[in-house]
Amino acid sequence: MIQEKFVLKKENLHAFLEALSKDMEVFVPCHNENGATTFLPYNGQEIYTAAQTFYSPKQALNKPSEKEFFFGKKSSSVEVERVKQNGGKMIFGIRPCDTHAVKAFDKLYLEYGEVDPFYREKRDSTLLAALVCTEPCSNGFCHSMGTQEPTGHDLLMVEKADSFYIEAASSKGEELIKKHRGLLNITKFQKPELNFECKKKLDTRNLKEILDKGFFSKVWEEEGKRDLNCTSCTQVCPSCYCFLTLDKFILNTENSERFREWDSCHLQRFTKVAGNHIFRKSRESRLRQFVMHKLSYFQKNNDMMLCIGCGRCISVCPVGIDLTEIAAKIRSEFE
Amino acid sequence: MAKKMRAGFYSLSCCEGCELVVFDLEEKLLKALEFVEIVDARLFDGNHPNEKLDIAIVEGGVQSELDKKHLEEIRERSTYLVAFGACATIAGIPGIRNSLPKEMQAKLNSKAIIPVKEKVFPVPAVVKTDFVLQGCPAFTHELLDLLVALYHGKKPVLENIPVCKECKERENPCLLFEGIPCLGPVTYAGCKALCPTERAQCIGCRGFTEDANFEALRKRFRKMDVDERIIHNLFTYFNQNPFKKEGE
Ligand code: SF4
Ligand code: SF4
Ligand code: SF4
Numbered sequence A: 001m002i003q004e005k006f007v008l009k010k011e012n013l014h015a016f017l018e019a020l021s022k023d024m025e026v027f028v029p030c031h032n033e034n035g036a037t038t039f040l041p042y043n044g045q046e047i048y049t050a051a052q053t054f055y056s057p058k059q060a061l062n063k064p065s066e067k068e069f070f071f072g073k074k075s076s077s078v079e080v081e082r083v084k085q086n087g088g089k090m091i092f093g094i095r096p097c098d099t100h101a102v103k104a105f106d107k108l109y110l111e112y113g114e115v116d117p118f119y120r121e122k123r124d125s126t127l128l129a130a131l132v133c134t135e136p137c138s139n140g141f142c143h144s145m146g147t148q149e150p151t152g153h154d155l156l157m158v159e160k161a162d163s164f165y166i167e168a169a170s171s172k173g174e175e176l177i178k179k180h181r182g183l184l185n186i187t188k189f190q191k192p193e194l195n196f197e198c199k200k201k202l203d204t205r206n207l208k209e210i211l212d213k214g215f216f217s218k219v220w221e222e223e224g225k226r227d228l229n230c231t232s233c234t235q236v237c238p239s240c241y242c243f244l245t246l247d248k249f250i251l252n253t254e255n256s257e258r259f260r261e262w263d264s265c266h267l268q269r270f271t272k273v274a275g276n277h278i279f280r281k282s283r284e285s286r287l288r289q290f291v292m293h294k295l296s297y298f299q300k301n302n303d304m305m306l307c308i309g310c311g312r313c314i315s316v317c318p319v320g321i322d323l324t325e326i327a328a329k330i331r332s333e334f335e
Numbered sequence B: 001m002a003k004k005m006r007a008g009f010y011s012l013s014c015c016e017g018c019e020l021v022v023f024d025l026e027e028k029l030l031k032a033l034e035f036v037e038i039v040d041a042r043l044f045d046g047n048h049p050n051e052k053l054d055i056a057i058v059e060g061g062v063q064s065e066l067d068k069k070h071l072e073e074i075r076e077r078s079t080y081l082v083a084f085g086a087c088a089t090i091a092g093i094p095g096i097r098n099s100l101p102k103e104m105q106a107k108l109n110s111k112a113i114i115p116v117k118e119k120v121f122p123v124p125a126v127v128k129t130d131f132v133l134q135g136c137p138a139f140t141h142e143l144l145d146l147l148v149a150l151y152h153g154k155k156p157v158l159e160n161i162p163v164c165k166e167c168k169e170r171e172n173p174c175l176l177f178e179g180i181p182c183l184g185p186v187t188y189a190g191c192k193a194l195c196p197t198e199r200a201q202c203i204g205c206r207g208f209t210e211d212a213n214f215e216a217l218r219k220r221f222r223k224m225d226v227d228e229r230i231i232h233n234l235f236t237y238f239n240q241n242p243f244k245k246e247g248e
């Protein structure tokens, strides 16, 4: 580990991002052209660090629609050609909670069962430069979920008035600091203790058991009634990973391409099987699946909850459905 | 290559815009013509009425007895029938008259140049329809996908997904939080959230999803203090009034 501590002066921020962009695609928090905050590849735009971004950085890892491979007839055999996933990425300014969402992806795609080669390729070439939070965000509850400290990151940053404190957190991070040493200044600054409290809370004690007991609670029906099933929550959730596989023919050929597209448990088609049977037809059953997967089911197979407490699903829901409130109601009924 | 599919384009009561946008496919249209033969279509210079077809692509709604006969006759000689565009799939703009007060409807109908039916009917309400391709105008890439799939012996289905899903994939700010009533949560996706991406609310041109929660969305609009008349107009712009009670 490097002994010295560094800061990146804000006047050097763009030079630093430009230098990084020479080697990789750097996703930065910013406003998109429609005015929403999200992560986009750096192209000189203004960086947004005032608060958590409305959209999570997950599009940097999993795009809404991704080509996996091409397949086609070749005289007597079938030829399959993998589509190379774009390598060399950094998510700059990823919030601590969101790094835990990446960890959840890692658990699912790499550790639980078969390794997903597409994700492997993307993940191996992605660096995380985490920006710790010094103030609570509007709907987040990372302190309840234990996700306030970043995980699996390569660089750790703390924003100060005129600079970013930067520290290497992995050997790749160390290399980066060495490489761009010229743009950094030495500092005596010590990484501060994080001492804010989230406005929102979720009591996680025995939550899994309580929710499992509350499977038939009236709460689901009440909340389900007002659910639009618009999928906004799953779309913005940094840890929602479900996808659909589909093939598309290429015009005028015998060839096809296989795509992977984001799916959502809020949709009826999510559980549609042969014969057009739909397992989760009612709104409540779909809402329940969303909440249960986040706060109970995932934990059964992995040693973490899938919800990392970013609060985005709460901010984005047009009808104000809030999974922390649902969990609290069920707790009061079944504890 | 297998035999070319024989297709025809037909217009019932409508502006004929959907057929016209097919030309937007440009080179892709030329490529498609390698496996599709357009045997009967006014705009394609290929008028062969009464021929048997593999696929009939019908735009427009049924407003008159004439429309109805024409449609039934097309159905008769086609293997597949596609309702193409909002007028054909959900009665669309002409269908606004179905949601007007009764006296106004009567007045309007009496002024028609040819005798019209008391209501405007979408194609699936009149004949068996194999595929619906939504939108005003219809989305030609969807037509192309359908033709390609049929050519390969596949049957695509219209996915029951709301516009919001695609809107969020394009990372738009949500109009509902800016006090603008948007029909995205209850409207079939497939347009890649064209309107909200341009900061205009979705007005439902692709029809309502199968499991739309109209009541919850109307409540949301009311909470935003949207005028009742505007709410009614929005829900009945392209679609039939989802709040209409039996017998009304
Ligand atoms: S919980 Fe809210 S955001 Fe999620 S699908 Fe339902 S209405 Fe949409
Ligand atoms: S469920 Fe909601 S709070 Fe939890 S990680 Fe997903 S968006 Fe964030
Ligand atoms: S702007 Fe409209 S389509 Fe987009 S998310 Fe909001 S309600 Fe849905």
Ligand code: SF4
Binding pocket: B135, B136, B163, B187, B188, B191, B192, B193, B194, B195, B196, B201, B202, B203, B204, B205, B206, B207
């Ligand atoms: S956003 Fe709505 S009105 Fe606009 S094209 Fe899509 S379905 Fe039609």
